[in-house]
Amino acid sequence: MSAFLTQSLQQFLSGIRPECLLVASTKAWNIFIDAVVISSNSHSLPALALAVYLALQTARLPHIVAHIAPEHINSGENIQNIGSGEFEVDYDLKNSVPIPDIEKVGVVIFVGNVGENILYDLSGDEMAVTDGLLAVGVLQNGQIAYTRRICISSAQRRSCLKRSIIKNMLEGAVVMGKELIRKSKEDIINQADNNRIGDSIDVLKCLNSQHKIF
Secondary structure (H helix, E strand, C coil), X not given: XXXXXXXHXXXXXXXXXXXXXXXXXXXXXXXXXXXXXXXXXXXXXXHHHHHHHHHHHHCEECEEEEEECHHHCCCCCCHHHHEEEEEEEECCHHHCEECCCHHHCCEEEEEEEECCEEEECCCHHHHHHCCEEEEEEECCCCCEEEXXXXXXXXXXXXXXXXXXXXXXXXXXXHHHHHHHHXXXXXXXXXXXXXXXXXXXXXXXXXXXXXXXXX
């Protein structure tokens, strides 16, 4: 992976505070995500960022029960400071919890301009002829998490974007980002509902089979 992609994804994930992943004073969750872009006629960053976003949205951490010495139970101290370092892991999916600070991870929108015209979701050919190109990180509340200018051609390196153009590009990226997140959440909910329906059908089939056996 190029240094640009690595740095961009690290900045993309910087909203998740490391201390939120602590299990005990000496233990923490390590989250690994494998993302593969099979083919693309555009830049890889938006697709990778969306894949990471979807993976984190659907990921769950096991519930942790920390062991606390009896004298500290009602002390009001932070559990990470007074715990013995020992804990139990509850692997029951029903008791799992979302990744903390997940709302601080968004999607990346590429937006470019040709003169006064603003372009989104650009192909490789379109990116090569734009006057300017921005990668904009957008959170679900519409906040812009970060902005990076991308220069593919020497002409883009020499060009200077007008303030009004940048403003329009950022405003459009926010609209596109919020809509992408909204649709992604709808797809996640629909997929979860379909899985529950499938599980219910499997249970009914199992009950019918048992009834026939008896």
